[in-house]
Amino acid sequence: MENIENKRLSNLDVLKAICAFLVICIHISYKDKLGNIVTPLCRIAVPIFFMITGFFYYKTSKKPLKQIKKVFILIILSNLLYFVFEMILNGNPKIPSKEDIKNSLLYNSSPFGFHLWYLNALLYVLIIVYLADKIKIRKFLYFLIPVLLGVNLIYGEYSIALLNKNFDPIYMRNYLFVGLPYFLLGDLLYKNKDKIAKKIPIKALAILIPIFGFTSVMEEHILNSHGKDAIGEIYISTTFFAVAVFLFAIQAKQVSSKNILAKIGRKYSTYIYILHVIFINIFNKYVTVNNNILNNTIQIIIFFASLFVAVIYVKIKNEIMIGWKKYNNMRKVLRLNPGRESD
Numbered sequence: 001m002e003n004i005e006n007k008r009l010s011n012l013d014v015l016k017a018i019c020a021f022l023v024i025c026i027h028i029s030y031k032d033k034l035g036n037i038v039t040p041l042c043r044i045a046v047p048i049f050f051m052i053t054g055f056f057y058y059k060t061s062k063k064p065l066k067q068i069k070k071v072f073i074l075i076i077l078s079n080l081l082y083f084v085f086e087m088i089l090n091g092n093p094k095i096p097s098k099e100d101i102k103n104s105l106l107y108n109s110s111p112f113g114f115h116l117w118y119l120n121a122l123l124y125v126l127i128i129v130y131l132a133d134k135i136k137i138r139k140f141l142y143f144l145i146p147v148l149l150g151v152n153l154i155y156g157e158y159s160i161a162l163l164n165k166n167f168d169p170i171y172m173r174n175y176l177f178v179g180l181p182y183f184l185l186g187d188l189l190y191k192n193k194d195k196i197a198k199k200i201p202i203k204a205l206a207i208l209i210p211i212f213g214f215t216s217v218m219e220e221h222i223l224n225s226h227g228k229d230a231i232g233e234i235y236i237s238t239t240f241f242a243v244a245v246f247l248f249a250i251q252a253k254q255v256s257s258k259n260i261l262a263k264i265g266r267k268y269s270t271y272i273y274i275l276h277v278i279f280i281n282i283f284n285k286y287v288t289v290n291n292n293i294l295n296n297t298i299q300i301i302i303f304f305a306s307l308f309v310a311v312i313y314v315k316i317k318n319e320i321m322i323g324w325k326k327y328n329n330m331r332k333v334l335r336l337n338p339g340r341e342s343d
Contacts, residue, residue, distance in 0.1 A: 004326075009249070009254060010252065010254050010255045010256065010259060010262040010266075011054070011249040011255060011262075012052055012249055012250065013255050013257075013262040013264075013265035014249070014255060014259065014261040014265055015052070015245070015246070016048075016262070016266070017261045017264040017265035017268075017269055018263030018265075018270040019044075019045040019049055020045075020264075020265070020268075020269040020272040020303070020306075021043045021303050022041075022042040022102070023273055023276070023302075024043045024272075024302050024306075025038055025039070026277050026300065027044045027079075027103055027115065027276070027277065028280050028299055030296060030300060031296070034296070036217075036220060036221065036224070037219070039234050040216040040217050040219065040235060041213055041216060041217065041241075043216065043233055043234060043238045044238055044242035045184075046118060046233075047178070047182040047185075047238065047242040048120070048236070048242050048245065049273075050122070050125070050178065050179055050181075050183045050185075050186065051182050051183070051189065051242065051243075051246055052246075053122065053125075053211055054186025054188075054190070055186035055189055055190045055246075055250075056180070056182060056190070057129065057187055057190075061133065064126065064130045064133070065130070067126060068123065068126050068127060068130065068291050071122055071123045072123055075119045075120060076125060077240050078113065078116050078119060078274050080111035081187035082110070082116070082277075083112050085281075086112065087230075089281060089282070090204055090226075094111055094112055096111040097111075098180055102262045103170055104120065107170040107171060107173075107174045107275065108120035108121040108124065108170075108174040108175055108179075109170045109174075113277055114277075115273070115274075115277050116274070117170070117173060117174065117177075117265060117272075119271065120174075120175070121175035121179035122179060122323075123316065124174075124179065125175050125179040125180050125183045128141075128180060129183070129261035135138075141180070142184055142188060144180070144184070145180065145181045148176060148180060148181040149181050149234070150173045150198065151172075151177055151234060152177040152178065152234050153235075154209065155167050155171060156169070156172040156233065157163045157219075157227075157229070157230055157232030157234060157235055158223075158230065158232070160223075160227075160228045160230040161223060161230075162235075162295055166230050166231055167230070167231075169231050169232065169233065172232065172233070172234075174212070178233075178234070181287070182239075182242075185239075185243065186246075188245070189246065189247070189250075197247075197251055199203070200247060201251070202248060202252060204249045205244050205247055205248040205251065206248070208244045208247055209241070209244045209248060212237050212292075213237075213241055215236075215241075216235050216241050218239060219237055220235065225299045240320055247296060264307060268291075268307055268310040268314065270315060271306070271309075271310035272303065274311060275306040275309050278306075279302045279306055280302060283298060290293075
């Protein structure tokens with residue numbers, strides 16, 4: 001396996017781009033039987049996003065507060081974007097209620113964009129791991145992984161089968177029962193990557209991936225056919241499927257950093273995730289589709305529409321940052337050479 005410390009794993013950037021598309025396929029699902037097959041497979045997307053963050057935490061942990069600040073700013077900007085969008089689309093702003101605020105603080109939900117829970121959860125996870133590192137207890141957090149994922153299954157996808165009750169997905173779809181366990185899984189995979197590569201070589205992963213993909217689909221089918229499919233998002237097989245795909249990505253020969261999917265994943269996947277619901281809402285409000293071809297390609301259209309806006313945003317942001325750096329450098333020069341102000 002290539003030296004991870006010294007070389008970027010471009011395959012994980014490709015995986016981020018793919019996962020951004022899979023999220024779109026969940027939020028605007030394929031119809032009928034195709035949707036019953038595709039949607040369970042797509043459930044690995046968010047777990048993999050958290051795993052990638054955990055996997056590379058050995059780098060970002062050197063400046064954890066900087067990463068926390070970056071995510072916090074992204075949360076503010078994303079919620080502001082959806083506040084303004086709601087006002088433009090429907091003519092009236094969404095004013096958060098006390099219940100909205102409580103759910104946001106406790107369960108990471110956002111009153112402006114349902115999918116923004118991911119950013120809130122990521123912020124909480126980064127804070128928890130930062131504090132755990134401060135008091136040197138991160139290794140004890142790893143024991144929570146099976147417990148948290150088990151609770152997610154019991155009160156999530158299997159709640160009707162086991163408890164004969166459906167729970168609001170926000171209780172499981174948050175930092176505690178999704179974000180933290182998958183982040184820690186990614187962190188563990190990094191620390192044990194060489195041992196795992198010896199015990200589970202890439203040839204074995206090539207067999208395990210379709211097996212876990214198949215069992216994910218079968219779980220959904222069995223639960224649904226017996227009327228026991230709750231409003232959950234994680235199946236038993238989802239974790240095994242996600243880990244197998246993740247390990248395959250880091251063990252396989254790395255694609256070039258110039259690969260188009262690698263570039264998309266590296267630079268734009270987060271923004272695609274943030275933006276895509278805007279285009280889904282526009283599509284749902286203004287487009288009536290009775291064409292099966294369009295029904296099964298709208299996910300691609302939304303992906304590229306989100307990518308287009310993401311590219312423009314990143315370009316503008318970079319230009320602003322370059323201008324700001326030049327301005328600050330000029331101010332430093334003028335402070336050091338005050339006489340030059342009159343030149």
